[in-house]
Amino acid sequence: MIVAVATGGFVFAGLCALVRVLVGPSLADRVAALDVVLVSAMGAIAVDAARRDDPSALIVLVVMAVVGFTATVAAARYIMSEEKS
Amino acid sequence: METVAGSIMVLGAVVAVLAGVGVLRFRTSYARFHAAGKASPVAFMIVAVGASLDLGWGGASRLAVAVGAIVLTLPVAVHLLFRAVHRTTPGDHLVVDELVPAERRPY
Numbered sequence: 171m172i173v174a175v176a177t178g179g180f181v182f183a184g185l186c187a188l189v190r191v192l193v194g195p196s197l198a199d200r201v202a203a204l205d206v207v208l209v210s211a212m213g214a215i216a217v218d219a220a221r222r223d224d225p226s227a228l229i230v231l232v233v234m235a236v237v238g239f240t241a242t243v244a245a246a247r248y249i250m251s252e253e254k255s
Numbered sequence: 256m257e258t259v260a261g262s263i264m265v266l267g268a269v270v271a272v273l274a275g276v277g278v279l280r281f282r283t284s285y286a287r288f289h290a291a292g293k294a295s296p297v298a299f300m301i302v303a304v305g306a307s308l309d310l311g312w313g314g315a316s317r318l319a320v321a322v323g324a325i326v327l328t329l330p331v332a333v334h335l336l337f338r339a340v341h342r343t344t345p346g347d348h349l350v351v352d353e354l355v356p357a358e359r360r361p362y
Contacts, residue, residue: 175265176261187278206275220310232320239332
C-alpha cells in the first residue's frame with residue numbers, strides 16, 4: 171500500500187514534467203523537464219527494487235544518472251552554440 | 256516492508272511531486288531550472304535512504320553510488336542550462352541582472 175503511494179507520487183511528478191516537455195516554450199525548458207522525468211523514473215525504480223527486495227536493478231540508476239547528465243550537457247552546449255552563430 | 260522505510264519513500268515521492276509541479280508551474284525558465292536542478296536530487300536522496308533501509312547493505316551501497324552520481328552531476332548540468340539560456344535569450348524578466356557586465360566584458 172505504501173509502495174503504491176510512493177510510486178504514484180513519482181508517476182505524477184513524471185507526468186507534470188512531461189506536460190512541461192510538451193508545453194515548454196524553449197528547448198532548455200524541455201531538457202530540464204526531461205531531466206526531472208528521468209529522476210522520477212529513477213526514484214520509481216528504487217521504490218520497486220525495495221518492494222521486490224532484490225538490489226540487482228540498482229546499477230541501472232547509476233547509468234541513468236550519467237546518461238542524463240551527458241544529455242543535458244550536450245543540449246546546453248547546443249543551445250550555446252546557436253548564440254555564437 | 257517496514258513502515259519506516261515506506262514512509263521515508265513516500266516523503267521522497269512528495270518531494271518529487273513538488274519538483275514536478277515546480278517545473279510545471281513556475282513562470283520564468285530560470286525558476287523552472289531551480290526546481291529541476293535542486294528538488295529532484297533531494298527527492299532521489301530521500302527515496303534512496305528509504306530504499307536502502309529496506310534493502311540492507313548490498314542495496315545501500317549501490318544506492319549510495321547512484322545518489323553520488325545524481326547529486327554531483329545534475330546541478331552542474333542544470334547550471335549549464337542556466338548559462339546557455341542566459342547567453343542566448345535577452346533576460347527581459349530579470350529585474351536586476353548582475354551577470355551582464357561580467358559576461359559582456361571583452362575577453
